[in-house]
Amino acid sequence: MQSLSVTIDMNSGFCFGVVYAIQMAEDILEEKGYLYCLGDIVHNDVEVERLQQKGLQIIDHRQLRELKNEAVLIRAHGEPPETYQIALENKLTLIDASCPVVLKLQNRIKTSFDKDANIFIYGKHGHAEVMGLLGQTNNKATVFENTDELFRHQLPSKITLYSQTTKSTDNFYNIKSLLEEKGVEVEANDTICRQVSNRDKELRKFALNFDKIIFVSGTKSSNGKVLYQVCKSTNHNTYFVSKVEELKPEWFQKNDKVGICGATSTPMWLMEEVRDALLMMQI
CATH class of the missing domain: 3.40.1010.20 (4-hydroxy-3-methylbut-2-enyl diphosphate reductase, catalytic domain)
Incomplete structure (x- = not known):
């Protein structure tokens, strides 16, 4: 019998802009086997690593200036006009996944x-x-x-x-x-963006329903830092993890009700991995 009851917040995870950008990247990677992306496609290291294993190559603006005759993904965050000018000069094809x-x-x-x-x-x-x-x-x-x-x-x-x-x-x-x-x-x-700004109210309601909260986010995510504090202020038994290996059995007691939630840059598959690890955990 499992000693923890674990629930994932289904309102957590990628916003639609990030979903769109990652889907575009995966479609091209499946077709071509590689793709350049200007900056981290999402502020979550494990998701970036997953896509890098599929052939995604992260470049910065200095490397963009040296690149020619290639396709480059513009992530959901958008880019300044200078980036588009560089693309014209270097004959780059921009795959623009800027959030609407x-x-x-x-x-x-x-x-x-x-x-x-x-x-x-x-x-x-x-x-x-x-x-x-x-x-x-x-x-x-x-x-x-x-x-x-x-x-x-x-x-x-x-x-x-x-x-x-x-x-x-x-x-x-x-x-x-x-x-x-x-x-x-x-x-x-x-x-x-109301999909993002409404998350704090939704998370406060979610965090009140559990003995412990596991907040899953990349350490680079500004949104993650803000939403973690929202959870922490609502439920002081809130713990931040960026990957499964950071879970600690001493955080929990038998029969705890545990809620898992995350930032707009947190993939659902990662929250599911955290859930599965918790269900296997010996308390």
Whole structure:
């Protein structure tokens, strides 16, 4: 008889943008046997390793400049205009798996930039998506990660506010309110992906139903770090693992109800492996 009851959160796992990018990659790998991808296709090391074994070759922007007459996958995070220019010059075929939500945001930022708006972007410095957004403004927009950083800037009387698609909607509208309290006129553009932003509410409900929570995510995933903290704040018996080998029997007691959940960059097959390992575990 198994001593643990284990349930996977079926709302966890890849968002549709990541599903789309990985499906495109797998189709081409099956046909050609190899494919270049600009940056990690997803911020999950074990999923990247799985695809690399199928022939996926991860390159950076320096390597892109040296590559010619090849096909290159653009991942869901999107890319700045410079990448497309390099592709033209090097006769590269771009397989564009940019998420539609990201592309919509890029287009709106470009429109605002063309109107000489003062653009502020709530997002993580250096994140792939944010670099693509900045590129729409010739890197002239202001990126900030929190309100402390925002208010260190000399703010104009009117700003056009955008956000990385995976940020919290509550935080976005709180930033808008704080700016308005300081007398700044704000044109707020909410293009946050609801499939991602709603995960925090869904996870809070999920985490309350179990004795222990195993949160599965890659260590590079910004979304994973945020959602792990959501689970941890709801259920203090929450443990972070990036692979099955990191599970520890001492975390559990006999008859524990265990919930497994993950980031938008966590593959379902990995959560299933974690479930199977837990069911085999001797407590």
